[in-house]
Amino acid sequence: MRRWRPGHGHGDRASLTTLLPVAHPDADLEGDLAAWRRFRRQQRTAEVHWIDVLYQAYLTAILGIVAVAVLSSVVGDDGLSAGQLTEVRAHGAGWLGAIAAFAVAFGLRSGSRGGPLAMERAEVRHVLLAPVDRTTALRAPAVRQARFLAFVGIVAGSIAGNLASNRLGGSTTAWVATGALAGLTLVGLCVGAALLAAGTRLPRGAASLLGLLLLAGAVADGVDAIGTSPTAPFGDLALWPLRFQAVGLLAVVAAVLLMAGGLARLGRMSLEAAERRSTLVGQLRFAATLQDLRTVIVLRRQLAMELPRLRPWVRLRVRGTGRWPVFMRGLRGLLRWPAARVARLVLLAVVAGFCLRGIWSGTRPLLVLAGLAMFVAGLDTVEPLAQEVDHPSRRDASPVEAASIHLRHVPVGALAQLLVAALAMAVAAAPGDGRLPTAVAAVGLVPLALGGLGGALVSVLSGPPTAGGGWSLTPPEAQGIRLAFRTAWPPAIAVLGVLPVLFARNAIEQGRAGTEGAAPFVTLAIFTFTLVCGWVRVRDDIASWFAQQMEQASGKT
């Protein structure tokens, strides 16, 4: 008789003679689970072709080399001066601690939503609903995930250590080894914090508050407002080749404790959150693979249970058909934004504001970060339009052209984006080091808003890249360039909106008025936004014309 069990036997079999089977009292459920998992893993491994494995390794290597090359060019390899090295010794640990604070905050947020594990949905239903010990059942996938992330952390840390050795001097081996240890510690802090937050059912509000406090402490340490911060030991660890501080070991100990605590409390994680994640995380990864940014945003909101408010912040009366139905529909949507989304936009505005201050102080690369912050904010402020694109059947059933409806959604997005930009500029112009002159902030406000909005409009309306349509006839090289352009263009428009501030600073350095330097780029940003609006209006016509031309070229008509 064939036994349908890949592990060891139980002894006497239980009965299935009626429809109500009986469990064997001495059954080793956890042992059976492990045996079945081995069986499934062997089956999956047997189905993987070695050519696929080689191809994946090839792609990973190519991407890795490109990433290292780009990173190397950004970091550069000129050694720091003695003065700069002193600065690094004095403030480096604090700022590197901010990276650890971010990692812990990220982990806490993820854990408060049931992360970092994302199990198969069937595994949640059949394994976690069985009387198997949950801690044991979850340990294997948790360790597997942590092991992979640890590998990534060690590789990334080693690369970072190697790059640091070029600029900071000292033994390359020491920097690479320290980088690997720091990368591993960072992963331990992040994953351990997430596991512990999930296992202790840390409320989301508490996780966010704790994360923000850690970040604030690290930033305060970086700017010397306080003597040290809880995450400074990580910075001390990362700078060991520059100056050995035993306190750096505390970061390693904290990572080990967090991991051990998290793994010990795995069984207490929320099944409800695990079920939600099992469905959404798979879809999220798939959408990210397809570079479908809109789907990623929608799924991320579902994962965070970011639901519109039942009661709007301000209740608008519903009267007849109304004069601006599209605008009012958008406004109603905005007034139902959950507090989490409002908080996110405030945070993005603050980040953009601090980046502007950084640009004004001379750190020009922050231009990109400021633009990205406004772009991400734009993806939220164009939400009513994005929903129209998500659900095209209602729009297409309307007698009004789709492009016209899209264009009518722009004003409400502009209104919200102007509010975000105003807050960013208020932060940028607030008293303190690196503050923007009020005149420059006022002149830069509109382009800052329209840049982010323009980028978001292009991103949402373009949708995910496809190889279909006329582009299927083009060679792979051309498709690759198109793909890169489509990916980079929307954030680039947002960055364009920050240029007035940069050039205002240049003008002041040259002895001219800041507003005078900013003016041409204000015009450029507004002109670009106008072009984007024009594109919104005629893009369907252009697309159909282009498809027609390609069909003619291929001889189909």
Add this chain to the structure above:
Amino acid sequence: MARPDPRPPVLEAASATKAYADLVALEPLSLAVPAGQLVALVGHNGSGKSTFLRLAAGLLELTDGSITIVGEPAGSSGARAATSFLPDEPVLYDDLSVREHLAYVAALHGVVVEEADLDDLLERVGLSHRADDLPARFSRGLRQKASIALGLVRPFEVLLVDEPFVGLDAPGKTALLGILDELHRDGAAIVVATHDPTFVERVDRCIALRDGEVVHDGPATPTDVLRLVGG
């Protein structure tokens, strides 16, 4: 309302409540189901039927109140061992055949099964001809049959069934009704959430929910159900 059953309850809810932020999915619900009782849970869409079943199965967490299965809190190890949940949407592995599914789930519950047992069960649900196929490639109805078999291959005292007839063909529905009757006779407590008003003719007790509240608890006819919940 139903008269209290003298038998001890195997499923007991006391002011069980579920809310998502400001949205209440289940108003405080109290009920007790004794062993061997077949209960129909009826109500319109969004009335809270599936929410209650998922709470009892341990898939969702209560906002307030309590649910116990054989005296253990829902979701605890003891309750999980005693509760079989057949969801409205079958959840199956992509890489296991129907037979492997059954053997896996049986093993997770400490049941050692022989191939003949699995054949019998598959015959009962009408899947014996697809026993070695991957259910990932099945139609909705066949997946539902596989899900039913999974719910029955393991021990339980409480069977929670959510919309079992969706996607089933007529022979499949007849087979499932026969299985439910047999389980009922064997002493299992069964709670079936359904939109099918004719099902209440087979049950001991019908609980009607409207907007998360119990509006009827006791015997009912299909006409009563239509009147209570609008079909």
